[in-house]
Amino acid sequence: MSAQVNESELETLLLRIVPGLAEQWKGATPDEIARIERIAGRPLPPFYRWFLSCMGQSMGRLAYPALDFSAQRVLAYHAEKLVAPEPRFLLIGYSSDEVMPLHAFYDLEAPARADALVTARDALGNEQHDRFETLREMLAWGAFLQFRVGIMPQQCEGMITGEPSGLLSRLDPVMSRLGFTQPVPTGPYCRLYERPDAAMVCSSPPSADFEGNQVFTLGGGDAGALRRILGEIATESSLEVEVDEWTPPLQ
Template sequence: MEALYRVLVPDFETQIVGASDEDIERIEGLVGRPLPRFYRWFLMRMGRSMGPFGYPTIDFTAPAVLAGYSERLVHPDSRFLMIGHESDEMMPLHVFYDFDYPARDDARVTKSHPLGGGLHHQFDTLREMFAWGNLLAFHVEALTQRCVGLFYDSDDDVLTRLNPVMHRMGLASPVPSGSHCGLFLGEGASMVTRASPGKEPNIHTFRVGAESPARVRKILGMIGSETTLQVEIREWFPPLSS
Protein backbone atom coordinates (compact mmCIF):
# COMPACT_ATOMS: atom_id res chain seq x y z
CA MET A 1 0.00 0.00 0.00
CA GLU A 2 2.75 2.44 0.85
CA ALA A 3 4.41 1.78 -2.52
CA LEU A 4 1.11 2.55 -4.27
CA TYR A 5 0.63 5.69 -2.20
CA ARG A 6 4.11 6.92 -3.17
CA VAL A 7 3.26 6.50 -6.85
CA LEU A 8 -0.01 8.41 -6.47
CA VAL A 9 1.25 11.14 -4.07
CA PRO A 10 5.06 11.04 -3.70
CA ASP A 11 5.15 13.19 -0.56
CA PHE A 12 2.11 11.64 1.14
CA GLU A 13 4.11 10.77 4.27
CA THR A 14 4.45 14.45 5.12
CA GLN A 15 0.65 14.82 5.08
CA ILE A 16 -0.57 11.88 7.19
CA VAL A 17 -0.81 11.53 10.97
CA GLY A 18 -1.11 8.27 12.90
CA ALA A 19 -3.43 7.53 15.80
CA SER A 20 -2.14 7.26 19.36
CA ASP A 21 -1.46 3.85 20.89
CA GLU A 22 -4.18 4.61 23.43
CA ASP A 23 -6.82 5.22 20.74
CA ILE A 24 -5.83 2.03 18.92
CA GLU A 25 -6.17 -0.02 22.08
CA ARG A 26 -9.53 1.58 22.83
CA ILE A 27 -10.82 0.59 19.38
CA GLU A 28 -9.55 -2.95 19.85
CA GLY A 29 -11.38 -3.08 23.17
CA LEU A 30 -14.68 -2.33 21.42
CA VAL A 31 -14.68 -5.75 19.74
CA GLY A 32 -12.71 -7.71 22.31
CA ARG A 33 -10.48 -9.32 19.71
CA PRO A 34 -7.21 -8.47 17.91
CA LEU A 35 -7.65 -5.95 15.11
CA PRO A 36 -6.80 -7.12 11.58
CA ARG A 37 -3.14 -6.53 10.81
CA PHE A 38 -3.95 -4.15 7.95
CA TYR A 39 -6.30 -2.06 10.08
CA ARG A 40 -3.73 -1.77 12.83
CA TRP A 41 -1.18 -0.60 10.22
CA PHE A 42 -3.67 1.93 8.88
CA LEU A 43 -4.40 3.34 12.32
CA MET A 44 -0.70 3.56 13.18
CA ARG A 45 0.11 5.38 9.92
CA MET A 46 -2.92 7.57 9.23
CA GLY A 47 -5.47 6.96 11.96
CA ARG A 48 -5.64 10.66 12.82
CA SER A 49 -5.32 12.12 9.33
CA MET A 50 -5.39 10.38 5.93
CA GLY A 51 -3.98 13.49 4.29
CA PRO A 52 -4.66 13.46 0.54
CA PHE A 53 -6.31 10.04 0.75
CA GLY A 54 -9.23 11.14 2.91
CA TYR A 55 -12.77 10.54 1.66
CA PRO A 56 -15.07 13.56 1.09
CA THR A 57 -17.88 12.45 3.43
CA ILE A 58 -16.49 9.41 5.29
CA ASP A 59 -14.25 9.91 8.32
CA PHE A 60 -12.07 6.85 8.96
CA THR A 61 -9.99 8.43 11.73
CA ALA A 62 -9.72 6.88 15.17
CA PRO A 63 -11.34 9.90 16.90
CA ALA A 64 -14.39 9.61 14.60
CA VAL A 65 -14.71 5.89 15.32
CA LEU A 66 -14.44 6.37 19.07
CA ALA A 67 -16.90 9.28 18.99
CA GLY A 68 -19.45 7.10 17.20
CA TYR A 69 -19.37 4.67 20.12
CA SER A 70 -19.14 7.22 22.93
CA GLU A 71 -22.13 9.10 21.49
CA ARG A 72 -24.03 5.77 21.17
CA LEU A 73 -24.48 6.12 17.43
CA VAL A 74 -23.46 2.46 17.37
CA HIS A 75 -22.90 -0.09 20.13
CA PRO A 76 -19.99 -2.50 20.67
CA ASP A 77 -20.37 -5.82 18.85
CA SER A 78 -17.94 -8.72 18.51
CA ARG A 79 -18.79 -9.17 14.81
CA PHE A 80 -19.15 -5.61 13.52
CA LEU A 81 -16.86 -2.65 14.09
CA MET A 82 -17.68 0.78 12.71
CA ILE A 83 -14.54 2.03 11.00
CA GLY A 84 -15.91 4.95 8.98
CA HIS A 85 -18.47 7.64 9.89
CA GLU A 86 -20.60 8.86 6.98
CA SER A 87 -21.60 12.53 7.28
CA ASP A 88 -23.92 12.63 4.25
CA GLU A 89 -27.37 12.96 5.82
CA MET A 90 -29.09 11.86 2.60
CA MET A 91 -27.33 8.46 2.67
CA PRO A 92 -26.01 7.91 6.21
CA LEU A 93 -24.55 4.46 5.60
CA HIS A 94 -21.57 4.05 7.90
CA VAL A 95 -18.65 1.74 7.09
CA PHE A 96 -18.19 -1.44 9.14
CA TYR A 97 -15.82 -4.35 9.35
CA ASP A 98 -17.57 -7.74 9.29
CA PHE A 99 -15.26 -10.05 11.24
CA ASP A 100 -17.24 -13.14 10.20
CA TYR A 101 -15.40 -12.82 6.86
CA PRO A 102 -11.65 -12.44 7.50
CA ALA A 103 -9.35 -12.28 4.48
CA ARG A 104 -5.63 -11.71 3.95
CA ASP A 105 -4.85 -10.12 7.36
CA ASP A 106 -7.97 -7.99 6.89
CA ALA A 107 -11.75 -8.44 6.78
CA ARG A 108 -14.84 -7.72 4.69
CA VAL A 109 -16.04 -4.12 4.51
CA THR A 110 -19.77 -3.42 4.47
CA LYS A 111 -22.05 -0.41 4.90
CA SER A 112 -25.11 -0.16 7.09
CA HIS A 113 -27.45 2.36 8.70
CA PRO A 114 -27.00 2.39 12.49
CA LEU A 115 -30.76 1.81 12.88
CA GLY A 116 -30.65 -1.30 10.68
CA GLY A 117 -32.00 -1.95 7.22
CA GLY A 118 -29.55 -4.52 5.90
CA LEU A 119 -25.93 -4.75 4.87
CA HIS A 120 -24.43 -3.34 1.68
CA HIS A 121 -21.22 -5.29 1.08
CA GLN A 122 -18.42 -3.21 -0.44
CA PHE A 123 -15.08 -5.05 -0.59
CA ASP A 124 -13.49 -8.25 0.68
CA THR A 125 -10.91 -6.13 2.55
CA LEU A 126 -10.35 -2.55 3.65
CA ARG A 127 -7.02 -2.69 1.82
CA GLU A 128 -8.87 -3.27 -1.46
CA MET A 129 -11.39 -0.53 -0.72
CA PHE A 130 -8.64 2.04 -0.17
CA ALA A 131 -6.51 0.88 -3.12
CA TRP A 132 -9.54 0.83 -5.46
CA GLY A 133 -10.73 4.28 -4.39
CA ASN A 134 -7.31 5.91 -4.44
CA LEU A 135 -6.27 4.43 -7.78
CA LEU A 136 -9.58 5.58 -9.26
CA ALA A 137 -9.36 9.11 -7.86
CA PHE A 138 -5.68 9.82 -8.41
CA HIS A 139 -4.99 7.96 -11.66
CA VAL A 140 -7.99 6.67 -13.63
CA GLU A 141 -10.01 9.87 -13.22
CA ALA A 142 -6.96 12.03 -13.92
CA LEU A 143 -6.42 10.55 -17.39
CA THR A 144 -7.72 12.21 -20.54
CA GLN A 145 -10.19 9.53 -21.64
CA ARG A 146 -12.21 7.22 -19.39
CA CYS A 147 -14.75 4.51 -19.94
CA VAL A 148 -17.07 2.59 -17.61
CA GLY A 149 -18.81 -0.70 -18.25
CA LEU A 150 -19.13 -4.38 -17.37
CA PHE A 151 -17.06 -7.52 -17.82
CA TYR A 152 -19.00 -10.77 -17.83
CA ASP A 153 -17.90 -14.40 -17.88
CA SER A 154 -20.40 -17.24 -17.86
CA ASP A 155 -18.00 -19.97 -16.70
CA ASP A 156 -15.30 -18.47 -14.48
CA ASP A 157 -14.46 -15.45 -12.36
CA VAL A 158 -13.58 -12.35 -14.36
CA LEU A 159 -10.10 -11.79 -12.95
CA THR A 160 -8.93 -15.28 -13.88
CA ARG A 161 -9.49 -14.25 -17.50
CA LEU A 162 -8.46 -10.61 -17.13
CA ASN A 163 -5.20 -10.73 -15.18
CA PRO A 164 -2.97 -12.40 -17.81
CA VAL A 165 -3.92 -10.09 -20.69
CA MET A 166 -3.66 -6.96 -18.54
CA HIS A 167 -0.18 -7.94 -17.40
CA ARG A 168 0.85 -8.60 -21.02
CA MET A 169 -0.22 -5.04 -21.83
CA GLY A 170 2.03 -3.72 -19.06
CA LEU A 171 -0.69 -2.95 -16.51
CA ALA A 172 0.40 -4.59 -13.27
CA SER A 173 -1.50 -5.08 -10.03
CA PRO A 174 0.03 -2.63 -7.51
CA VAL A 175 -1.69 -4.27 -4.53
CA PRO A 176 -2.63 -7.97 -4.20
CA SER A 177 -6.39 -8.50 -4.28
CA GLY A 178 -8.96 -11.28 -4.30
CA SER A 179 -11.45 -12.33 -6.94
CA HIS A 180 -13.83 -9.41 -6.34
CA CYS A 181 -11.44 -6.50 -6.96
CA GLY A 182 -9.15 -5.79 -9.91
CA LEU A 183 -6.38 -3.17 -9.72
CA PHE A 184 -4.21 -2.39 -12.75
CA LEU A 185 -1.66 0.39 -13.15
CA GLY A 186 0.64 1.14 -16.08
CA GLU A 187 2.35 3.99 -17.89
CA GLY A 188 -0.41 6.34 -19.04
CA ALA A 189 -3.24 3.90 -18.36
CA SER A 190 -5.00 2.26 -15.42
CA MET A 191 -8.14 0.33 -14.58
CA VAL A 192 -10.15 -0.71 -11.53
CA THR A 193 -12.85 -3.38 -11.39
CA ARG A 194 -15.10 -4.71 -8.67
CA ALA A 195 -17.80 -7.27 -7.90
CA SER A 196 -19.98 -7.44 -4.80
CA PRO A 197 -18.55 -9.62 -2.00
CA GLY A 198 -20.69 -12.65 -1.32
CA LYS A 199 -21.72 -12.97 -4.95
CA GLU A 200 -20.12 -14.94 -7.77
CA PRO A 201 -17.21 -12.90 -9.19
CA ASN A 202 -18.24 -13.48 -12.81
CA ILE A 203 -19.59 -9.93 -13.31
CA HIS A 204 -17.36 -6.93 -12.65
CA THR A 205 -17.98 -3.26 -13.20
CA PHE A 206 -14.90 -1.56 -14.63
CA ARG A 207 -13.50 1.94 -14.97
CA VAL A 208 -10.56 2.36 -17.30
CA GLY A 209 -8.57 5.45 -18.22
CA ALA A 210 -5.77 6.29 -20.68
CA GLU A 211 -4.18 9.27 -22.37
CA SER A 212 -6.29 8.88 -25.53
CA PRO A 213 -9.50 7.23 -26.76
CA ALA A 214 -7.38 5.02 -29.02
CA ARG A 215 -5.47 3.61 -26.05
CA VAL A 216 -8.70 2.86 -24.17
CA ARG A 217 -10.15 1.17 -27.25
CA LYS A 218 -6.98 -0.89 -27.66
CA ILE A 219 -7.11 -2.08 -24.04
CA LEU A 220 -10.77 -3.07 -24.28
CA GLY A 221 -10.25 -4.56 -27.75
CA MET A 222 -7.46 -6.83 -26.55
CA ILE A 223 -9.57 -7.94 -23.58
CA GLY A 224 -12.42 -8.76 -25.95
CA SER A 225 -10.25 -10.59 -28.48
CA GLU A 226 -7.82 -12.44 -26.19
CA THR A 227 -10.28 -13.60 -23.51
CA THR A 228 -13.77 -15.07 -23.40
CA LEU A 229 -15.02 -12.07 -21.44
CA GLN A 230 -18.02 -10.18 -22.73
CA VAL A 231 -17.29 -6.44 -22.67
CA GLU A 232 -20.23 -4.08 -22.26
CA ILE A 233 -19.43 -0.38 -22.57
CA ARG A 234 -21.81 1.86 -20.64
CA GLU A 235 -20.37 5.35 -20.98
CA TRP A 236 -17.38 7.37 -22.16
CA PHE A 237 -15.96 10.39 -20.30
CA PRO A 238 -15.79 12.77 -22.03
CA PRO A 239 -18.36 11.52 -24.58
CA LEU A 240 -16.84 10.40 -27.85
CA SER A 241 -17.86 12.27 -30.99
CA SER A 242 -19.74 10.19 -33.54
Protein backbone atom coordinates (compact mmCIF):
# COMPACT_ATOMS: atom_id res chain seq x y z
CA MET A 1 0.00 0.00 0.00
CA SER A 2 1.44 3.38 -0.95
CA ALA A 3 2.04 6.28 1.41
CA GLN A 4 -0.59 8.22 -0.55
CA VAL A 5 -3.20 5.61 0.40
CA ASN A 6 -1.98 5.43 3.98
CA GLU A 7 -2.52 9.17 4.41
CA SER A 8 -5.94 9.35 2.79
CA GLU A 9 -7.72 10.05 6.10
CA LEU A 10 -5.39 12.90 6.98
CA GLU A 11 -5.62 14.37 3.49
CA THR A 12 -9.43 14.15 3.62
CA LEU A 13 -9.48 15.96 6.97
CA LEU A 14 -7.11 18.73 5.89
CA LEU A 15 -8.94 19.40 2.64
CA ARG A 16 -12.26 19.46 4.52
CA ILE A 17 -11.32 21.92 7.26
CA VAL A 18 -8.69 24.20 5.69
CA PRO A 19 -10.28 26.64 3.20
CA GLY A 20 -8.67 26.61 -0.24
CA LEU A 21 -5.91 24.18 0.70
CA ALA A 22 -6.20 22.14 -2.50
CA GLU A 23 -5.23 25.23 -4.51
CA GLN A 24 -2.56 26.38 -2.05
CA TRP A 25 -0.32 23.45 -1.21
CA LYS A 26 2.46 22.41 -3.54
CA GLY A 27 4.86 19.51 -3.36
CA ALA A 28 8.64 19.35 -3.56
CA THR A 29 10.32 17.89 -6.62
CA PRO A 30 11.49 14.26 -6.68
CA ASP A 31 15.08 15.54 -6.84
CA GLU A 32 14.63 17.63 -3.69
CA ILE A 33 13.15 14.65 -1.85
CA ALA A 34 16.04 12.46 -3.00
CA ARG A 35 18.58 15.04 -1.80
CA ILE A 36 16.98 15.22 1.64
CA GLU A 37 17.08 11.43 1.81
CA ARG A 38 20.80 11.49 1.02
CA ILE A 39 21.31 13.93 3.90
CA ALA A 40 19.40 11.59 6.21
CA GLY A 41 21.59 8.69 5.11
CA ARG A 42 18.67 6.29 5.31
CA PRO A 43 15.18 5.88 3.83
CA LEU A 44 12.89 8.72 4.85
CA PRO A 45 9.82 7.87 6.95
CA PRO A 46 6.97 7.11 4.50
CA PHE A 47 4.85 9.89 6.00
CA TYR A 48 7.61 12.45 5.44
CA ARG A 49 7.84 11.43 1.79
CA TRP A 50 4.07 11.96 1.52
CA PHE A 51 4.34 15.32 3.26
CA LEU A 52 7.12 16.51 0.98
CA SER A 53 5.31 15.30 -2.14
CA CYS A 54 2.12 17.18 -1.13
CA MET A 55 3.41 20.35 0.54
CA GLY A 56 7.20 20.33 0.51
CA GLN A 57 7.19 23.60 -1.45
CA SER A 58 4.14 25.30 0.05
CA MET A 59 1.91 24.37 2.98
CA GLY A 60 -0.64 27.03 2.10
CA ARG A 61 -2.67 28.07 5.14
CA LEU A 62 -1.16 25.18 7.08
CA ALA A 63 2.19 27.01 7.23
CA TYR A 64 3.60 27.75 10.69
CA PRO A 65 4.39 31.43 11.41
CA ALA A 66 7.99 30.85 12.51
CA LEU A 67 8.78 27.36 11.18
CA ASP A 68 9.66 26.75 7.54
CA PHE A 69 9.15 23.09 6.58
CA SER A 70 9.89 23.61 2.89
CA ALA A 71 12.35 21.28 1.18
CA GLN A 72 14.18 24.31 -0.23
CA ARG A 73 14.84 25.71 3.25
CA VAL A 74 15.90 22.35 4.67
CA LEU A 75 18.36 21.84 1.82
CA ALA A 76 19.69 25.40 2.03
CA TYR A 77 20.27 25.12 5.78
CA HIS A 78 22.32 21.98 5.28
CA ALA A 79 24.16 23.44 2.28
CA GLU A 80 25.16 26.44 4.38
CA LYS A 81 26.50 23.96 6.97
CA LEU A 82 24.51 25.63 9.73
CA VAL A 83 23.72 22.25 11.25
CA ALA A 84 26.12 19.34 11.61
CA PRO A 85 24.99 16.11 9.93
CA GLU A 86 23.88 13.56 12.53
CA PRO A 87 22.80 9.99 11.85
CA ARG A 88 19.99 10.23 14.40
CA PHE A 89 18.52 13.69 13.80
CA LEU A 90 17.25 15.24 10.57
CA LEU A 91 16.29 18.92 10.35
CA ILE A 92 12.78 19.19 8.88
CA GLY A 93 11.67 22.66 10.00
CA TYR A 94 13.75 25.86 10.19
CA SER A 95 12.87 28.31 12.98
CA SER A 96 13.10 32.03 12.21
CA ASP A 97 12.63 33.03 15.86
CA GLU A 98 15.31 35.64 16.57
CA VAL A 99 15.31 35.13 20.34
CA MET A 100 15.33 31.35 20.75
CA PRO A 101 15.36 29.52 17.41
CA LEU A 102 14.37 25.93 18.17
CA HIS A 103 14.29 24.04 14.90
CA ALA A 104 12.13 20.99 14.24
CA PHE A 105 14.06 17.74 13.88
CA TYR A 106 13.07 14.17 13.24
CA ASP A 107 14.49 11.67 15.70
CA LEU A 108 15.01 8.91 13.17
CA GLU A 109 15.80 6.42 15.92
CA ALA A 110 12.30 6.87 17.37
CA PRO A 111 10.09 5.60 14.51
CA ALA A 112 6.33 5.31 14.97
CA ARG A 113 3.60 4.26 12.53
CA ALA A 114 5.57 4.91 9.31
CA ASP A 115 6.68 8.24 10.76
CA ALA A 116 9.04 9.45 13.50
CA LEU A 117 9.21 11.57 16.64
CA VAL A 118 9.42 15.36 16.20
CA THR A 119 11.69 17.19 18.63
CA ALA A 120 12.78 20.83 18.96
CA ARG A 121 16.49 21.65 19.28
CA ASP A 122 18.87 24.47 18.50
CA ALA A 123 21.37 24.15 15.68
CA LEU A 124 24.16 23.15 18.07
CA GLY A 125 22.27 20.08 19.21
CA ASN A 126 21.73 21.08 22.82
CA GLU A 127 18.79 19.95 24.96
CA GLN A 128 15.93 18.52 22.93
CA HIS A 129 12.27 19.10 23.64
CA ASP A 130 10.12 16.28 22.27
CA ARG A 131 6.90 17.70 20.79
CA PHE A 132 4.88 15.00 19.04
CA GLU A 133 5.31 11.27 18.55
CA THR A 134 4.87 11.81 14.80
CA LEU A 135 4.89 14.67 12.30
CA ARG A 136 1.50 13.35 11.14
CA GLU A 137 -0.01 14.10 14.56
CA MET A 138 1.72 17.46 14.83
CA LEU A 139 0.16 18.57 11.54
CA ALA A 140 -3.27 17.11 12.26
CA TRP A 141 -3.38 18.56 15.78
CA GLY A 142 -2.32 22.04 14.64
CA ALA A 143 -4.74 22.16 11.73
CA PHE A 144 -7.64 20.83 13.80
CA LEU A 145 -6.95 23.30 16.61
CA GLN A 146 -6.87 26.28 14.25
CA PHE A 147 -9.52 25.44 11.69
CA ARG A 148 -11.98 23.29 13.65
CA VAL A 149 -11.75 24.04 17.39
CA GLY A 150 -10.60 27.62 16.87
CA ILE A 151 -13.61 28.68 14.80
CA MET A 152 -16.10 27.74 17.54
CA PRO A 153 -17.88 30.66 19.30
CA GLN A 154 -16.66 29.52 22.74
CA GLN A 155 -13.49 27.63 23.68
CA CYS A 156 -11.82 26.51 26.86
CA GLU A 157 -8.52 24.87 27.63
CA GLY A 158 -7.13 22.98 30.56
CA MET A 159 -5.87 19.63 31.76
CA ILE A 160 -7.29 16.12 31.98
CA THR A 161 -5.48 13.95 34.50
CA GLY A 162 -5.71 10.37 35.67
CA GLU A 163 -3.76 7.18 36.10
CA PRO A 164 -1.04 7.04 33.43
CA SER A 165 -2.10 3.61 32.22
CA GLY A 166 -5.08 3.83 29.88
CA LEU A 167 -6.00 7.50 30.28
CA LEU A 168 -7.06 7.90 26.66
CA SER A 169 -8.60 4.43 26.59
CA ARG A 170 -10.99 5.67 29.29
CA LEU A 171 -11.63 8.94 27.51
CA ASP A 172 -12.35 7.45 24.06
CA PRO A 173 -15.56 5.56 24.96
CA VAL A 174 -16.96 8.58 26.81
CA MET A 175 -16.41 10.81 23.81
CA SER A 176 -17.96 8.18 21.56
CA ARG A 177 -21.09 8.02 23.75
CA LEU A 178 -21.30 11.81 23.55
CA GLY A 179 -21.43 11.56 19.77
CA PHE A 180 -17.82 12.43 18.96
CA THR A 181 -15.81 10.70 16.25
CA GLN A 182 -12.06 10.62 15.62
CA PRO A 183 -11.38 11.93 12.10
CA VAL A 184 -7.84 10.50 11.97
CA PRO A 185 -6.19 7.69 13.94
CA THR A 186 -3.65 8.82 16.53
CA GLY A 187 -1.24 7.23 19.00
CA PRO A 188 -1.06 7.22 22.81
CA TYR A 189 -0.20 10.93 23.21
CA CYS A 190 -2.74 12.73 21.04
CA ARG A 191 -6.45 12.78 20.19
CA LEU A 192 -8.78 14.67 17.87
CA TYR A 193 -12.52 14.50 18.53
CA GLU A 194 -15.41 16.11 16.69
CA ARG A 195 -19.15 16.22 16.28
CA PRO A 196 -21.19 18.81 14.35
CA ASP A 197 -21.48 21.26 17.25
CA ALA A 198 -18.18 20.75 19.08
CA ALA A 199 -14.55 19.69 18.66
CA MET A 200 -11.62 18.95 20.95
CA VAL A 201 -7.89 18.30 20.75
CA CYS A 202 -5.81 16.59 23.44
CA SER A 203 -2.07 16.09 23.58
CA SER A 204 0.92 15.51 25.80
CA PRO A 205 4.64 15.38 24.99
CA PRO A 206 5.76 11.80 24.22
CA SER A 207 7.61 11.35 27.49
CA ALA A 208 7.11 9.31 30.65
CA ASP A 209 7.33 12.58 32.60
CA PHE A 210 3.92 13.61 31.24
CA GLU A 211 2.06 10.31 31.47
CA GLY A 212 -1.31 10.75 33.11
CA ASN A 213 -1.77 14.28 31.74
CA GLN A 214 -3.48 15.52 28.59
CA VAL A 215 -3.71 19.21 27.74
CA PHE A 216 -7.03 19.85 25.98
CA THR A 217 -8.75 22.61 24.05
CA LEU A 218 -12.49 22.24 23.57
CA GLY A 219 -14.69 24.37 21.34
CA GLY A 220 -18.46 24.60 21.04
CA GLY A 221 -21.49 26.85 20.88
CA ASP A 222 -21.43 28.28 24.40
CA ALA A 223 -19.98 27.79 27.87
CA GLY A 224 -22.96 25.75 29.02
CA ALA A 225 -22.47 23.18 26.26
CA LEU A 226 -18.76 22.91 27.03
CA ARG A 227 -19.41 22.48 30.74
CA ARG A 228 -21.85 19.65 30.02
CA ILE A 229 -19.28 17.84 27.89
CA LEU A 230 -16.55 18.23 30.50
CA GLY A 231 -18.93 17.17 33.25
CA GLU A 232 -19.74 13.97 31.40
CA ILE A 233 -16.03 13.27 30.94
CA ALA A 234 -15.30 13.73 34.64
CA THR A 235 -18.33 11.68 35.74
CA GLU A 236 -18.11 8.73 33.38
CA SER A 237 -14.36 8.24 33.09
CA SER A 238 -13.21 9.00 36.67
CA LEU A 239 -10.74 11.43 35.15
CA GLU A 240 -10.09 14.84 36.67
CA VAL A 241 -10.85 17.84 34.45
CA GLU A 242 -9.53 21.31 35.18
CA VAL A 243 -10.30 24.37 33.04
CA ASP A 244 -7.59 27.05 33.06
CA GLU A 245 -8.86 29.53 30.48
CA TRP A 246 -11.99 30.49 28.55
CA THR A 247 -11.90 32.19 25.14
CA PRO A 248 -13.54 34.63 24.97
CA PRO A 249 -13.36 35.20 28.75
CA LEU A 250 -16.58 34.52 30.62
CA GLN A 251 -18.39 37.50 32.06
